[in-house]
Amino acid sequence: MQKKHMTKPQQKRTLKTRANLISAAKHIIDKDNFEALRVEDVISIARTAKGTFFAHFKDKDALMDIIIGEKIDAYLDNLEALPSPKTISDILNAFEPLVQFMASERYVFDLIIRYSGAAQIDQIGHIATTFGRQTTILESWLSEANFRNDISPELQAEGIQAFMIQAIALKFCELHNSQSINDRFSLYLNAWLKPIIAH
Amino acid sequence: MQKKHMTKPQQKRTLKTRANLISAAKHIIDKDNFEALRVEDVISIARTAKGTFFAHFKDKDALMDIIIGEKIDAYLDNLEALPSPKTISDILNAFEPLVQFMASERYVFDLIIRYSGAAQIDQIGHIATTFGRQTTILESWLSEANFRNDISPELQAEGIQAFMIQAIALKFCELHNSQSINDRFSLYLNAWLKPIIAH
DNA sequence: CTCCATAATTGACCACGGTCAAATTTCACA
């Protein structure tokens, strides 16, 4: 199976094996963390051979992409259920759980960054998809909220993502981590969405 | 040597070995690229043992940090020699060579991101230092140029860095790479430094 | 010049992600 098109598997066995591998991986991640996951541990729990793992997932990161993407999707589900935010503070609150997750492990953050944009059309994965979804949600919020009208909601959304990443990145940095992620993110969003220009 | 303080090496032998390793690495990078560098090739050219390599550099990435940091520093030297830019276009032109380098290889970009903020004081490396330097240069430019006065030059500088990274990241992304890095960066900087708000 | 503490080097060895030809299982069809 997989390789190129990742079309439907033809045997049910496949689904079972795949589910076993993923649930073994989740078990390890719950017990320890993402960084601690070893392919050998996954296959040992799932009782499969190493080759099977790589027949199902292109590499270890591809499995991570699936699991992390699933998590991000769950956060976005909650986000979408929220009423359209009207203030910057609303936006910050809405994103806080997701931001917290992205900042939970250096390893997770790095992987999300690396996977947030796919290098080829046929390798657009879960994380890349969630970033697209994030943009869509933000765009609809921003076109209702009316912070700035000199630039498109799309551009505003891209900026928010850039600042979100910057806020998290600086959190991992010894020189800058005196300020909390949210304080910094808030600073950025105010400057980005509500500039005060004297004319 | 090294381990904690990385104080002056006590034997001249050390300097020679280190120089050999670094020049071997640069040779490989020139011939191929950063991604292609293998520790075994470096030590084979430098005629040392593997253990020696890791006595000099914590890991492969630490060597990369040094070489890439040196490159970035050279670009910043040129940047600093320039007259203080007055327009966004000036800023873009000034940064173009550096941006081009950061975008030259996915591997390089990922490593720069990972090393741009050190996780601990005693592991602040070359790349992290260059990011500090970049901020300083930008701050001085921005305080002269007077784009926005509602936020500090420091905050403006952080925003520029965030957008620079975003512009490069999207370049690596199949979904967004129709637009050039500079076009995108330009779009961001105009929206960031020259917002037009109707009052 | 000799001695020796300590800095520097060495290379066999390990960890872990990833590959692939061969073996096994599945299932559509007769």
Add this chain to the structure above:
DNA sequence: TGTGAAATTTGACCGTGGTCAATTATGGAG
């Protein structure tokens, strides 16, 4: 139910980064 082509699984093997106890070179004191 039997059969064979295709899907799936297997595990020995490889590449490469990284470790560490043992060995060797250095240079200052006597």
